[in-house]
Amino acid sequence: MKDCYVSRTGRSAALIARCDPVVYDGGRYDQALDEARLQTYERDGFLIVPGVFDAAEVEALRQEAMELARDPAVREGEEVIREPGGTALRSVFRVHELGARLADLPRDPRLLAVARQILGSEVYIHQSRVNMKPALDGKEFYWHSDFETWHVEDGMPAMRALSCSVLLTDNTPFNGPLMLIPGSHRQFVACVGETPEENYKRSLRRQEVGVPDALSLRLLAEQGGLKAATAPAGSAVFFDCNTLHGSSGNLSPWPRCNVFMVYNSVDNRLVAPFHGMPPRPEHIAARDRTETLTPLSAAA
Ligand code: 6CS
Ligand code: FE
Numbered sequence: 001m002k003d004c005y006v007s008r009t010g011r012s013a014a015l016i017a018r019c020d021p022v023v024y025d026g027g028r029y030d031q032a033l034d035e036a037r038l039q040t041y042e043r044d045g046f047l048i049v050p051g052v053f054d055a056a057e058v059e060a061l062r063q064e065a066m067e068l069a070r071d072p073a074v075r076e077g078e079e080v081i082r083e084p085g086g087t088a089l090r091s092v093f094r095v096h097e098l099g100a101r102l103a104d105l106p107r108d109p110r111l112l113a114v115a116r117q118i119l120g121s122e123v124y125i126h127q128s129r130v131n132m133k134p135a136l137d138g139k140e141f142y143w144h145s146d147f148e149t150w151h152v153e154d155g156m157p158a159m160r161a162l163s164c165s166v167l168l169t170d171n172t173p174f175n176g177p178l179m180l181i182p183g184s185h186r187q188f189v190a191c192v193g194e195t196p197e198e199n200y201k202r203s204l205r206r207q208e209v210g211v212p213d214a215l216s217l218r219l220l221a222e223q224g225g226l227k228a229a230t231a232p233a234g235s236a237v238f239f240d241c242n243t244l245h246g247s248s249g250n251l252s253p254w255p256r257c258n259v260f261m262v263y264n265s266v267d268n269r270l271v272a273p274f275h276g277m278p279p280r281p282e283h284i285a286a287r288d289r290t291e292t293l294t295p296l297s298a299a300a
Pocket of ligand 1: 129141144146150203204284
């Protein structure tokens with residue numbers, strides 16, 4: 001398979017024009033997003049939708065996420081990632097298979113219909129996680145493209161995946177909201193450096209390999225600006241797999257807890273990782289459990 005997106009091959013950094021559509025022909029799917037919102041997503045590489053879930057729904061999801069984070073069995077599991085240099089919980093992966101409401105979330109039509117429309121196909125969950133970003137302690141997530149990692153380390157062939165972040169707490173200017181670079185999804189930043197073995201054991205705590213160089217970051221930020229996805233709990237942020245994003249540390253006395261569902265097209269299933277090393281484990285990148293998602297029935 002020709003690799004459109006060669007990265008981490010020891011050569012210098014480069015900007016490679018995207019080879020894939022942003023919005024696929026979703027004609028056969030419900031038009032979950034109206035034309036204006038679809039164009040915003042296509043132009044910027046992300047879309048912030050306030051008020052998707054009501055207060056009771058968000059509180060139930062947040063409670064379930066907190067229960068998982070407190071569960072001794074979960075806390076000892078491989079799905080838990082702790083903050084760098086500390087023991088506070090940074091992320092819990094595979095939450096769509098650990099919690100009941102979190103299992104329904106990716107099938108909620110308010111999210112699933114958007115994913116199908118944008119990706120123009122049936123979809124499955126490539127990865128899910130809750131990023132806890134605890135009060136006064138949550139460390140940063142440096143700028144990165146998820147796709148760069150998912151392509152190199154997981155073998156995701158094309159840019160035909162998107163993340164949906166559901167805000168379980170208010171995201172304010174002070175608690176480390178997701179920050180994105182509008183328009184950056186159109187350029188693939190080929191990163192320098194080689195991938196260490198089992199890189200995920202470090203990168204999920206602090207990513208140092210597969211991050212864009214300062215010059216590329218500055219160029220794309222000067223072209224598109226920076227946008228902080230500050231929004232109330234219950235909002236959803238849909239962002240393309242290749243949109244550059246990151247978040248600062250949380251110095252506020254309030255947590256910033258968001259759940260992320262990553263939808264991948266069933267026509268974009270993982271192949272052998274492009275770095276040539278063994279794939280990352282199932283709880284980070286689904287290879288075996290990739291059932292097509294069916295929408296929750298209204299009665300559910
Ligand atoms: O490597 C990954 O899959 C994870 N790393 C980051 C920083 N974002 C996407 C994902 O959670
Ligand atoms: Fe990310």
